[in-house]
Amino acid sequence: MSDTITLLYAQSVIWLVVFGLCAVIALMFRRVRAFYRRIAPLGALAPTAATIAHLPTTFLRSFSGSEVTAGGSREDGRPQLLVFVSGSCPVSRKMVPIVDDFARRERLSLLYCGDESDEAQKRTIATLGLSESGFVNDAAIGRLLGVDRVPFAVLLDPTGTVQARGLVNNLEHLESLLGVQETGYRSLQGFMTANPRALTG
Structure with a gap:
């Protein structure tokens, strides 16, 4: 009997x-959810300032030899996404298929850009699996847009105005470029400067 009582107590x-x-x-779980709601989502970071806020129609030569345009008023009325990559950058290799799918889904005009020697860019195109007609090698456009690291994306509206820009290491960073348009700030830093208490709720 005592064993039964002991077993009941144990249970x-x-x-x-x-x-x-x-x-x-x-x-x-409740505390984590509350904490998560108080944290502002981090988007694409722009480490340097752009020289221009509007990119006029710029005629460029793609690696295939065809003429492409960056900026300016677009006849198709679509925003344009300029993505700066390098074949020696492992993050660029990861991002290319993500960027391709993102641009197709959001109906963005996509142009890849680089700033290296032609020989290096041949390797970049081969390594990243890019189309020669959708890739330009031009150092000037990167300087104008404040690109100093890769992979870096710049979103232009259909008139060529810079809507958002920054380093992109994942899909969330790309999506944040579209979100920046809703806030009216061209970068996460601009939003945080104007809203210093965003992270503290």
């Missing part, structure tokens, strides 16, 4: 511990 203690653990987990 009761075990169930109390289980219920206690469930209560602690539920409390932690």
